Amino acid sequence: MSMLDSLLKRADPVVAAALERALSGKDISVDEAVALFDSTGLEMNLAVMVADELRRRTVGDDVTYVINRNINFTNVCIKQCGFCAFSRDFREEEGYFLPTEEIVRRAKEAAGLGATEVCIQAGLPPKMDGNLYADICRAVKKELPDMHIHAFSPEEVMYGAIRSETPVPEYLKALKEAGVGSLPGTAAEILDQSLRDIISPGRISVQDWVAVIKQAHTLGIPTTSTIMYGHVETSRHKAEHIALLREIQKETHGFTEFVPLSFVHTEAPMYSHGTVPNIRAGADGNEVIKMHAVARIMLNNHIPNIQVSWVKEGARMSQLLLAAGANDFGGTLINESISTAAGAQHGQLMKPKEIRQLIRSAGRTPVQRSTTYRVLKVFSDEKEDDQESALDSADASQFGSYHQLIKLDKFRYNNNKDAKK
Template sequence: MTLETKNFDSKLKHADPIIAGILNDALSEKEIDIKDSVMLFSAKGIELELVCSVADELRKRRVGDVVTYVVNRNINFTNVCIKQCGFCAFSRDFREEEGYLLPIEEIVRRAKEAHELGATEVCIQAGLPPDMDGELYEKICREIKKEIPKMHIHGFSPEEILYAATRNGITIRDYLLRLKNAGVGTIPGTSAEILDQKMRDKISPGRISVKDWIKVIKTAHKIGIRSTSTMMYGH
């Protein structure tokens, strides 16, 4: 353990004994259950400092102190969306004047502009337009790859993938294979918000279910498409 032992031990002696015990278990690589996790989330003051110290120590053990990053450009090609999520200030109904859909040529232009500025990745995401061409996502990827073969495409959330698969009348797996063949390298694990169905039903009724989100992500992993996984908080 590389924590400043003397300072850490001193704080631990004055901390809530239950939280101290959980943190010692974590440092011993023991499993933290849901009840213990709730306790850690309630930590304040000196206990919160200890939680942060232990979290940093465990991170350091796993990945060290080298931090990497990617130069990326987000290209949100349409804000028209059939969903009405309560937290979203981006989406517009297709009847609203502020709604837009970028031509594929403009999407490619933005990708090329990003590449010229040093970007190695573009993130392609958008709303869910009601009259979307079922092959739109594939067309976007192919055109980007044609112009910038080495550009990594991090594209299309589980919500978008499910929507496109449904519009094409094919399975999620078959559609993911089509995206992979078109040039998708990884997929963003967005549209997760929070993977609690009761909470999702409150903040984004009609959004992709927890079950379907997990299905898309697991299917992607099985065919060799990696993903991120995001969580929104503050709702």
């Protein structure tokens, strides 16, 4: 009898049964997932052990990462979500808007530093030209035909479709033709409408989020999947959210990964202004660990890649999560604005060399991947970890920061003709 088997015999019967079910290759139920989310002590530790074992069986000891750059081209937004400290009203001085030539310049700079992906997301500016998203993609692809464009959440897709008076499926086709390679599965937060009405009234509905994701998958556009937790949700909310993603994946097979995103409370309006009763100051350490472990256990048969967000969790916690079911370290990002605006303290750039060293010291093998998880380079020899790329040698200050960007007259929203078309 293994140590794990022995410990399972001592555990709470409901938790033990759920974990044994997972180890036998079966999906666990929402009720079983709730029990795992509520676990402490021995039961929590067992959930982590089982998640790690399932990870090992499914994807082995490789930990992947992607060299990418975030380009959040405007912070001006018609929505006022309670968790978002990034967005600004169009009348505010801190509203910015990057013209298309600046987006292309940033993408070319990233390509020169070895990036294989640009992630393009932004606020929803008022009276936006419905062709803007496609125009941005065409401009990037014209200069960088091999760059993968990971862009536009379901919320942005719906907004673009509305602004262009185009049905969502047709709009998605146009984005794909313009160069979009995949969509970020953000704007999901918690896929429970009653909860969304509290934390982000007016945000894309659960029904519409699911519809856009499924339509993208049908058109051969893969997407990520996410959750935002640590605010007012319950264990059941989290379990039902992941179960819904699991059902979508069974139908479409279009999710590349699952990315848990813990709520950064510091500058979030619903926390700092006290507008949402009983809101928490983000997830604690145990919650973060359990989220990744339970996600692995629930999704292991369907979504093999569980990603850590070093921006949200920091390098040390992210490294620990590699032993709790996670197998992907995300991207280098270069410019991360949304979490930074909310008060995240973990920087806007993590260089490839640092990512590899964190992976290696966790006892795993670093692997550089593409957006869609194609292996680009396996760092099988520890000596390779120290090889410096162009991005490793770059000075992070050259990329600027969100806090600098919102002060620049050059890109001020109210001065930008492209923003007013």
